[in-house]
Amino acid sequence: MEQTIQKRLPVGGDSWVTVDVYGEPDTPGLVVVPGVMSDAHTWRHVAGSVDAWPSVVVVNRRGRAPSGALTNSYSLRTEIEDLGVVLDEFDSARTLFGWSYGGLITLLAANERPIPQVIAYEPVMRPFGRHALPDLKVAEGTADWDRCVEIVNRQISGFSAAHVDGLRADPHSWATLRRLSGPLYAELSALNAEPPPDLMAQQAEQADLIIGQRNRGTAPYGTSFDHVRQHVVHAEVHELPGQGHLAHIQAPAELGHLLNNLAAI
Incomplete structure (x- = not known):
């Protein structure tokens, strides 16, 4: 289609x-x-x-x-x-x-x-990824989108450091992930706000x-x-x-x- x-x-x-x-x-x-x-x-x-x-x-x-x-x-x-x-x-x-x-x-x-x-x-x-919210808040506050991508992959999804290195090795894919991490803290906060x-x-x-x-x-x-x-x-x-x-x-x-x-x- x-x-x-x-x-x-x-x-x-x-x-x-x-x-x-x-x-x-x-x-x-x-x-x-x-x-x-x-x-x-x-x-x-x-x-x-x-x-x-x-x-x-x-x-x-x-x-x-x-x-x-x-x-x-x-x-x-x-x-x-x-x-x-x-x-x-x-x-x-x-x-x-x-x-x-x-x-x-x-x-x-x-x-x-x-x-x-x-x-x-x-x-x-809820509760999903709630433990990562403090680190995401700091990363968002400093517009450190590289750090946001690392947090979602390592602390939330549980992927290995090697997996993140593999993502970073593709500049186009990494740039896409950086862009998509912008609303991450707000979305994860909303998910955990109420049962x-x-x-x-x-x-x-x-x-x-x-x-x-x-x-x-x-x-x-x-x-x-x-x-x-x-x-x-x-x-x-x-x-x-x-x-x-x-x-x-x-x-x-x-x-x-x-x-x-x-x-x-």
């Missing part, structure tokens, strides 16, 4: 979000909500692999270009309301899909409006949770996934073989294939 248009939608606080649309904008489709350290562009290969819906709308959440600023009133509630604006614009959406922090946003949004299906890939919830409701995705007719095989039962993503699962009691659980948290980058075709299969259930 090829990208057809990009739209800019005004949201609260004099900000805006852009959405990349693949396929036919006016047909029932899939809405994709990326998480932290990710934007709509990084999901282009997954969107291009999906064909079970007539359209795919990828949200470029606020805080990352060309969308607007987070604003001082930013919170998890802000994200849910922004997604509501997207769903009002694309009111024929059949399925919400969110990754990581985006997964939490979609599950909470499905508490507030009916949706035929919600899918979340390794959604995270989620006891039940999530209550108005979704069908709920599907996906975990990468490599993260089963392991911290931080597998353990947070298990925590979320307790709050989505009617969800079916699916596993993506051979993958971890970054399947949208490392195996976009495989992830797109799994999404296609879930649409047929």
Whole structure:
């Protein structure tokens, strides 16, 4: 499926979000909500692999270009309301899909409006990464984006120093990570600000949770996934073989294939 248009939608606080649309904008489709350290562009290969819906709308959440600023009133509630604006614009959406922090946003949004299906890939919830907030605050305060990238990879994701060195060795990829780390402290703070409701995705007719095989039962993503699962009691659980948290980058075709299969259930 090829990208057809990009739209800019005004949201609260004099900000805006852009959405990349693949396929036919006016047909029932899939809405994709990326998480932290990710934007709509990084999901282009997954969107291009999906064909079970007539359209795919990828949200470029606020805080990352060309969308607007987070604003001082930013919170998890802000994200849910922004997604509501997207769903009002694309009111024929059949399925919400969110990754990581985006997964939490979609599950909470499905508490507030009916949706035929919600899918979340390794959604995270409080407490997630809370121990890294003091160091992230210092790094953000000094605009040390290199340090922010190191913190999210080493202290939060648990990757090795060698992994970070490998990322740094690719100047283009490292520059992208630096740019995407700008809203990181605010987003992680919002995620940890208040506990989620006891039940999530209550108005979704069908709920599907996906975990990468490599993260089963392991911290931080597998353990947070298990925590979320307790709050989505009617969800079916699916596993993506051979993958971890970054399947949208490392195996976009495989992830797109799994999404296609879930649409047929």
